[in-house]
Amino acid sequence: MSQPVPPPGNPFADGAAPQQYPVAPPSAPARDNLALGLVAALVAAIVAAVAYGGVSGAIGREIGWFAVGVGFLVGFAAGKTGGSNPVLPVAGGVLSLGAVYLGQLISLAVLGAKALNVSATELFFDHFDLLTSAWKEDLDPITFLFFALAAFAAFSGARKAAG
Template identity: 55%
Template sequence: MSQQFQPPAPDSVTPAPGYPAAPAPKGNVVLGIVAAVVAAVAAAAAYGAIIGATEHEIGYAAVGVGILIGFAAGKLGGRNPLLPVVAAVLSLGSVYAGGLVGEAVMGSKQLPISTMELLTQHLDIVMKAWKADADAISLVFFAIGALAAFQTARKTAA
């Protein structure tokens, strides 16, 4: 009985001698988004702690929030054009959440209620306090954080 030639499966093709193998695809969009979400949560907590400790917003901290989120998205997600946009949106949410955490920290200093209790059981009060404290510079911090996230995700994409 003669054996018939069977070509290798498409995913196991080896390059011809003298030619390099095709580069493996870099980045994983889902991993980039997950990493950016984790970075956004951590950055919101840190930004909120800074606001609570200093009792005012700091623009450089908002830039740091954006850079952290953009770096996570770009490094792990690769060059997908969706990732800078996702990083910018997550930065907006993270700066906002950080502002709420900061308000809760400041409120817990004045009230006999913990920060976590303010955030979980009295979020409406925290949101009203944030809105009362928000001004034009707050919007600038949102924009700066989003721009930093967008640019960082684009520049660090592998």
């Protein structure tokens, strides 16, 4: 007498025990490090401000999408490193406002340095009062739109990165 042949596709038809697979590793702990998120957002804000100001000064105009990028970079850094702490999106928005402002001042320093035949760093550090006066004179609704775009991008970027 011959043994019955199990139907194809059913590995347990002959009574064999199912293969044991290793247990999945536990999920990563939730990130919730406010201090690290704030430090990362601050570093990202400084880097983004220098890049924003340098590019805007080199081409002689501001780019609205660059302000969005500044905000998103700051918010993303805050959320990715700090986690889902509810303070981080707000802090990212505030830091992105500072980054856009600093970037605009750097842009004015680059433009002024070209016109005055001095270095941009000298103009920025030695004549900061002139830069802020020039910035105030140059204020228009577009400036405030750039601020709003950057803050919104930072807030949403921090929330998306934390999730």
